[in-house]
Amino acid sequence: MEAEPTTSRTNQRLSDLLHEARWRPEALARRINAVLAARGNSRRVHAKTPYKWIADGAVPHGDIPELVVELLSAQLHTELRYADVWGQAAPRPQPALPADHAMDLPWDSNGLLSLVGGPVPTRRTIIAVTGAALTAPAWAALQQPAPDLVATAGDGGPVSPPLLDMIDTVVAQAQQLDDNQGGAARGFVNDQFAAVARLLRRASYNAAAGRRLAAALAQLAQTAGFMAFDAGEDGIAQRWYLTALRAAHTAAEPGLAASILALMSNQAADRGHALDALQLAAAAQESAATTPPAVRALVAARSSLAHAVAGDLTSYTRTRHDTLELLDTTPDTSLPRWASYIDRTELDAITGRGLVVLAERVPTRRKQLLHHAGQLLHARAHTSPTDAPQRSALRHGAWLSLAHTAAGDLDLAVSTARLALGRLPAVSSVRSVALLLRLHDELAPAAPRSPAVRNLVNQLRTLPTPARPTTPR
Incomplete structure (x- = not known):
């Protein structure tokens, strides 16, 4: 696209980045508004306002400048800084967000779609939460029925079986990257999460395909969460895990939800929060109750860490016994692909x-x-x-x-x-x-x-x- 007319105060950086992203200013405004709505913010940007940012060099107020940086970074698959877009340093550090920020959403398909309606806010400082902010969603996931997720008129085209198979392969490869390289491929995994989230919001699919997409989204978020945890970024890890839990709930995958809850328990244990770890371990075991023995063995093994941090040798010994007993059980169903490493x-x-x-x-x-x-x-x-x-x-x-x-x-x-x-x-x-x-x-x-x-x-x-x-x- 051609650059907009400029003055001496023009923001040529923003104009060039929009050109590279193949977005007109109106398209930027639409994307900003979509994210604001998904995050529960009533503020909206007029379709022509980005022209003013370019022509006059104006910088919007509040969180909009950082949101523009997030959106352009995601679209261009690069890490942009505030000054790369606005030509000046950020006015002051953005306030930290708790890991459960803007997650007070219904446990239905609209809640999940709202949650993944914009970039995961990992560019901001995300602080870890404790207590009910962390454990209440765990129990809510167990108590709410799994919703249907259907989109029949999306503008992103239909989700075909070959596309679903390809997504499943990418999800498995992301897990293998984590297994073999640790967090080196975090950016790649985050990008795959964004791609699947975009399909959920924009493509057309039936209930069965919707659940497969939600399961893929949950696995990618779980992998991204563990990568963040392994990198020492506890707040970001919790954010990913809470997102993964919602997606697993929508996918009607109790075993996957149990795995996520058990990882949340392990994180709480590593942070020394024994009560949170025990609560999350209990929720994980309840979620895993009807899953294959190997999945229950995994959850039992991870739950033992909560008892270890609590100094409870008796309960630790019991979960160890449960782990061995479950491993010795002849499985009556095949393991899900995500559990193949057990x-x-x-x-x-x-x-x-x-x-x-x-x-x-x-x-x-x-x-x-x-x-x-x-x-x-x-x-x-x-x-x-x-x-x-x-x-x-x-x-x-x-x-x-x-x-x-x-x-x-x-x-x-x-x-x-x-x-x-x-x-x-x-x-x-x-x-x-x-x-x-x-x-x-x-x-x-x-x-x-x-x-x-x-x-x-x-x-x-x-x-x-x-x-x-x-x-x-």
């Missing part, structure tokens, strides 16, 4: 890191708990460098090294840490790096009397120092 090695590793936490909380059983933790973590921590999942192998290798350190076995602590460090060039995981930095702190006192420990501590000291996420101590 196996004894992974579930052992999950419960093994809970034992490291319990060893700190139940000092009278410390020696036995650390010994058992080493047994459960060993297989995953020693995953071949050419096998999946590398991100889990890195994380649980760091936990195993911490267990050996706590048990006083410095030789095993060093060899296990070196194995974990060897995975770092290929895996992006802020939380794993934080665990290795914690290992540095715990090994440092032994460095003067052990050359092997001293060399490892020096190597750990060179790791990039992230904003350290909370890890249970």
Whole structure:
């Protein structure tokens, strides 16, 4: 398109970006209004107002400038800054948003479509929530009936079976990227979420196709949530998980909802919020009640971490028993594709890191708990460098090294840490790096009397120092 007439105060940056996005100013106004409506904001932008922003160099008030940056970034698949669009620095930092911001929506199809009606606000500072803000949606998802999601007159064309198959393949590949590379592909996963959300809003499909789209959306949001959690961005992770929960509810996928709830429980446990973790674990187990045994085993294993953080060895032992019993059950149905990674090695590793936490909380059983933790973590921590999942192998290798350190076995602590460090060039995981930095702190006192420990501590000291996420101590 041709650039609009300008004056000396013209915002040529905005004009050029609209040209690159193939949007007329009226199209920008429509997209702004759609997002404002989806977020429950009654403000609207007149169709001709963006012309004024270009011709006069005017900057709108409130959240509109940041929203324009979000929209253009999403359309152009690039990270734009405020100054890239408006030619000046942002007037002041935007206020932080809670993770559940603007999520007080009905548990029906309109609620989901409103929630995904605009960019997930990850460009703003998102702060994590606790208590009812986090646990109330978990119970609401269990109590509300799954709605039908049908669009028969969308302007985006019909959703065909081959398109659904392609989406399912992309969803599975996104999960594999997380398994093998950690959060390195976060931008790609976010883009796929936006693409599926756009189909839900604009395409035409029947109820069955609508549920498949909602299930795909839930899986992408779950993957994006775990990537954000693994990057130490707890507020953004909660935002993704809460979005994923709504999509799984709409898809009538109780097993997927249970998996999301269990991940929310694990995040709360990692942050040291035992009561939230226990509530979310209970909701996850209720959601999983009618799912295949392997899914229930996964939920039980993840739930054990809540009991570990609470220092409840009895309940931890019960969930471990449930996990093993369910794994030994002959499945009567096939596993959903998203659950294909569930196996004894992974579930052992999950419960093994809970034992490291319990060893700190139940000092009278410390020696036995650390010994058992080493047994459960060993297989995953020693995953071949050419096998999946590398991100889990890195994380649980760091936990195993911490267990050996706590048990006083410095030789095993060093060899296990070196194995974990060897995975770092290929895996992006802020939380794993934080665990290795914690290992540095715990090994440092032994460095003067052990050359092997001293060399490892020096190597750990060179790791990039992230904003350290909370890890249970």
